[in-house]
Amino acid sequence: MLVHEVMTPREKLIVIPQMTPIREALRLMKKQSIRALVVDKNGTSGAYGLVTFKNILQSIVAEEGDIDLLSAYDIAMIPAISVSRNLGMKYAAQMMVKNSIKRLLVVDDNELHGILTMTDIIGVLLADETL
Numbered sequence: 001m002l003v004h005e006v007m008t009p010r011e012k013l014i015v016i017p018q019m020t021p022i023r024e025a026l027r028l029m030k031k032q033s034i035r036a037l038v039v040d041k042n043g044t045s046g047a048y049g050l051v052t053f054k055n056i057l058q059s060i061v062a063e064e065g066d067i068d069l070l071s072a073y074d075i076a077m078i079p080a081i082s083v084s085r086n087l088g089m090k091y092a093a094q095m096m097v098k099n100s101i102k103r104l105l106v107v108d109d110n111e112l113h114g115i116l117t118m119t120d121i122i123g124v125l126l127a128d129e130t131l
Contacts, residue, residue, distance in 0.1 A: 039072045
């Protein structure tokens with residue numbers, strides 16, 4: 001099984017500009033009941049990033065609660081770790097486990113195609129009746 005068969009497609013992702021204020025990003029995450037936002041690249045040769053609850057919490061602690069001057073660019077993991085949509089799912093899963101990563105962006109030719117999460121992989125495993 002390949003990554004593109006399991007991933008959440010780009011159409012279902014929320015992509016925010018790099019200068020989005022963190023408080024706004026947090027509100028959006030809460031409203032949409034999601035744990036990560038994709039940060040858009042800053043041009044054709046730029047890199048996509050990820051803002052997660054963990055990034056936000058680390059920033060809140062570091063800034064002693066004052067996050068009003070921070071943008072997504074300030075705290076996002078840019079570039080986000082990514083894989084090709086044609087990679088075998090088992091290799092992506094191994095990468096996630098070995099590196100303690102919960103999400104991988106799916107990028108080919110520097111264009112975002114989706115995201116692969118641990119939840120996506122577990123969902124496929126639970127749907128497999130041979131387990």
